[in-house]
Amino acid sequence: MSELILTSAPAHLRHGSNIGQPLTRRDGILKVTGQATYAADNHPPGMLFAVIATASIARGRVVSLDVAAAKRHPGVVDVMTPEHKPPLAIDPEIKTNPFVFRMEVLQSNDIRYANQAIAVVIAETLEAATEGAALLAPAYEVQPALVGFDAGESFAPPVVGVGNPTESHRGDVEAGLAAADKQIDATYETPPQYHNAMEPHAIVARWEGDKLFLDTPSQAMVMARGRVAELFGLAPEKIHIRSPFLGGGFGSKGFLTGPQILGVMAAKLVGKPVKLVLRREQMYGPVGHRAPTRQRLRLGTDGEGRLTALDHRARTVSSTFDDFYEPAADASHTLYAAPAIRTSHDAVRVNTGTPLFMRAPGEATGSIALESAIDEMASACGMDPLAFRLKNYAEVEPMTGRPFSSKALRACYEQGAARFGWAKRPLQPRQMRDDAGLLVGWGMGTATFPALMFQAEARAAIRRDGSGVMEIGAHDMGQGAWTALAQIAADSVGLDIDRLDFKSGTSDLPDAGIAGGSAHTATAGAAIHSAGAAVIAKLADLATSDERSPLFGAGNAGVIAREGRLIRRDDESRSESYAEILARAGVAEIEARGTGAPNPAAMEQYAMHAHGAVFAEVKVDPELGQVRLTRMVGAFAAGRIVNPRMVQSQLFGGMIWGLSFALHEEAITDRRSGRIMNANLGEYHIPVNADVPPLDVITVEEHDPHVNALGIKGVGEIGITGSAGAVANAVWHATGVRVRRFPIRIEELLVPS
Amino acid sequence: MKQFDYVRPATVTEAVAAAAQPGAVFLAAGTNLLDLMKGGVSRPDRLVDVTHLDGLDGIETLADGSLRIGALVRNADLAHDAEFARSYPAVAEALLSGASAQLRNAATVGGNLLQRTRCAYFYDTASRCNKRAPGSGCDARDGENRSHAVLGWSESCIATHPSDFCVPLVALDAIVEIEGRGGRREIALVELHRLPGDAPDRESVLEPGDLIVAVRLPPAARGFAAHARYLKVRERTSYAFAVVSAAAALRIENGRIAEARLALGGVAAKPWRARAAEDVLKGVAPIADAFQKAARRALEGAKPSGDNAFKIELARRIVVRALTLAAAGTPARIPALPASPFASTSGALHV
Known part of the structure; x- marks a missing residue:
C-alpha cells in the first residue's frame, strides 16, 4: 500500500471551525479513481491464492475429501484440511473473553452449519x-438439520446482546394489563438477514519469520490483533494489520472470522503470502448475521390512551455451538412511558452460523415490532399515531427512571411531522388514493439508539514547521472517519485540516477501540480531542514559561489555539505561532496522548440515547399488492453533528435499510437442509435505486453536556430504527391490512377485491 | 470451474457443426450461462462463441411486413429502437422491465429465449433437481416454493421460465428461425419451450447444434400496437424476476375486441399463451366483466405446486389489469417504470 494522499478538495467554507463543516470525503478522490487500496487489492510478491471449500450440509461430518484430485489439478500447491494444517497455540473453541466467538478453522470434521469451511x-x-x-x-455423514423456531426446546439464555439481562421489568405488567381499558396482543416475525457488505471478507497474510503482516478489513483492529496473537502464540506487537478502507462492515467485520484466520494459517502452511477472499455465497454462514425473531407484544391503555403496561417477549435463535442472542425486546426499555414494562427473551438452537451484531442489533428487530404495536394500540384507541406517542412521551427513561442526558425527540416529532405534512393524515386506513388509483398510506415510527462510549487512545504532535499530527488506529467503514475524525483533530490542535497529518487505519497506531455501537466518532473523537488539548497545553507551557515569548506569564488557561497560533485570551494582539514557539525552544516536535472513555458517573446519573422520528408514505396497488415507498422524512437528534454531509449520508443509509427491513430483506432457509437458498445479491433482495424515493433528513439541534466532551451521540445505526416500522405502518394505513411477518409480501396484501 | 474448450466459428454452418458435439453449448452474452458455469450448475465441455458471427445483429422489416430480429441483437438496442417500440410496444416494455440496464446492454435476443429457470434448487448443486440431474428428484416440490409454477408443472419439476421478453412474443405469434444440421427451419415460439412432464431436462425442442438465428414477428403483430401492454408484478421496483406477469394485446374495432392476445409469465415452465381466454374476448366490448371472465378462463387448470396458491389469484388480477391497460390504449411513451404497477406514478424516474 502506498502512502495515502487524502484531499480536502473541493475547497470548503470555514467559519473558524472544522467541526460542523460539510466537508466532502477526504478519501473520495482515491475511491472514485480506484486508488484506495482495499484488503484484496494487495498483492505481495510470491502471493498464492486460497479458496475455501464449504459444507453443503448443515449438520453432520465430513467423512472423505478427494485431496489427491485437488492436488493433481495444475497450479494447486497444497490443500489444508483438519489433518493437514499448522498448529494453533490455543483451541479456537476456548472463549478467552466475552468478545471471542467460536469459529471454524478446520479443528475437526464436524459440521454445524451450511457453508462452514471444510x-x-x-x-x-x-x-x-x-x-x-x-x-x-x-x-458426508448427514444428520437432520435443526431449522426454524420449532427446531427444539426453547430456553432462557443467561444474557442477551452484550451482557443485558434476559428478563427485565418495572411495575406489574399483568396488573397493568388487567386494569387496561383497551389491550392489544400481537405477534411479529422478522427473518434472518445477512450483512452483505459490498466488500467481502478478505485477507492477505504474509509471515516474515515470527512477524505477521495482515491486510484485512476490520472494525476493531486491536481486538483482531489480540485474537490473532492468542491463536498463533505471537506477541501482539509482532502483528501488523492494515485496514485503511472497508467496503462496509455493519458489524460483520467487528470480530475476525474463521475464514480470515484460515488465510493466516494457509500462509503459514505454504510459507508464502496468501490471499483469501470469500465468495458472496460464502458470506452466508461464517461471518455472522441478524437472527430471526418472533416477538409477542401486549399493550394496555387507560381511557385516555395512556399506556398502563407494555409486555415485550422475544424469541430468537442462536447456533448450536455458541451464544449470541438478539436483544430484540430491550427496544421497549426507553421510548414509551408505561408504568409497567416487562421484557424477556428465549431462544432455540439451530444449525446456523452464530448470529452476531448486525447494524442496530436488537434495536432494529425490536423497533419494527414495537413501532407496529404502538401503531396498533393507537388505532385501537382511535388516536393519531403521533398524538398517541406524545401522550406516552417518556420524560425520564421508563425502565430506570433516570433523566435523559438530553432528548430533543419532541422537536424531532414536530419538525418531521411539519416537513411531511402529517397533520393532514386521515385517522382511518384505506382512505387515500392517488390520481392513478393507487392506495396511499402514511406511517410513522420513533427512532432511538443508545449513545455509547468505548475506550480509545490517540497521539497528537505539533511539528517544528507548525503543522500537526494526529495518530489513531481508527476505522473508516465508509461512514467517513477519515474526514470527520480529521475535522475533530484539526480543531483540537487549532489548525486548518490541511495543516494536519491525520494518520489512521493501521494497528500500530494508538488503539481506537471498536467502530461499532454507533460510538466510533464519539469515542475516537474524544481521544483525539483530549490528545489535541494535551499537546496544546504542553505547547502553552513552553510559551508561557519562556520570557522571550509574547505569551510569557499568560498561564495555561490564558491562551487559546487558533489557526496555528497560541493567542492570549485577554489580549488577542499578543500571540505566537506554533513554529516560533518550537523553534525558540529548540524542539523538533512536541507530543501528547489522550484517551476517550465512558464517564461512569454520568452514565449512572443519566440515560443517554439519540432519538428520531420517521414519517413514510407508501403506495400500494389495491389489487396487485405491490408496494412502493414514495416519500420518507426522518428527523433525528443525535447531539453534535461533526460533519452534516457524512451524517446525512449515514442517516439515509439507515433509512434505506429500514425500508429494506420492512419490504425486502430475507434469507430463505430450506426447511429440510438448513441451506440458504438465496445466498446471492440477485435473489436476496435489498432496495435498488428505483425503490428509494428522494429522502429527507432533518438533523435537529441538540446539545448534550453529559455524553462526552464533544457532545456526540452517533448516527450509524439509529436510521434503521423507526424507519422500518414507519414503512410497515404506512402499508397498514394504505391498505387496512396489518402484516406482522416481515418483510411484507405481496400475497399478504391480496385482499379480496 | 471445469475446463472447457472454447471455439469461435466463422460462419453459422461452422457454429452448428461445432455445437452439435456432445457437451457443447453456445455462448452469446453469457449473462446467465457464465453464472451457471461458475456455480457448477452447467458444466459444458465446449463453448461455441457465436458473438462474432456476421448477420445476426440486424433488425429488418421484410417485404411481407414481418419484422426479423437477429439473435444477437442486444435487449437494450431492440427496446430502444424507435420503430420497433412503436410497432410492438408491449415487447419493448417487457424488455425494459427485465434485469438491469447493465444486463440489458449485454443480453441478446436468442439468449433471452434460452435462459434457464431461476428455481433456487436448480442453482443449488447440493439439491436434487430433475432438470439439472435427470432422475435425481425435485427438492423444490416440498421446499421453499412460493415463486414456483401454477400451470403446466409436473411432479418432476415445478420450475418457471423467467423471461419477460418471451411473454409478449408468444402472444404476438412470434416465430423462431433455427439453423440446424439439416438446414434452416422455423417454429412458433410457443412451441419452442417444453413443459416438464417427466423430462424437465429437455427444456426446448431444439436438437444438438440448433442455433436460433432470428425471431420473427408476423405482419399481423403490428395490428395490436394501439392496445398492447406488458404488466409485471415483482418484489421490488426493478431488478427482480416476475412473481407473475402478463402481456395483453387487443385489436379493437368499432368498440369491440376484434382480436385479443394474452400470455402469462412466471407461472409455468414456458411463456404461457392463454388462447382460451383470447376466445372469450373475441367480439365482445372491452369491459371489466369480459376481462374477469377471460382471467378465470386463463387460469383454468391452475393449481398450486407448493406455498404459491396466491399466484393463481394474483395472475387473474394481473390478466384483468393488463387487459384493462391495453384497452385504455398504449401510452405515447414507454412509462418511466416499464411494466410496473407504478408505471403511471407521476414524477417517476427512468430505471
Missing part, C-alpha cells in the same frame, strides 16, 4: 484454487 485449497491462481476446491467432492 478445507482450503492454495494455488498459484484463483482459478486453480477454485477448481481444486470443487474437486474435493466431500462425502
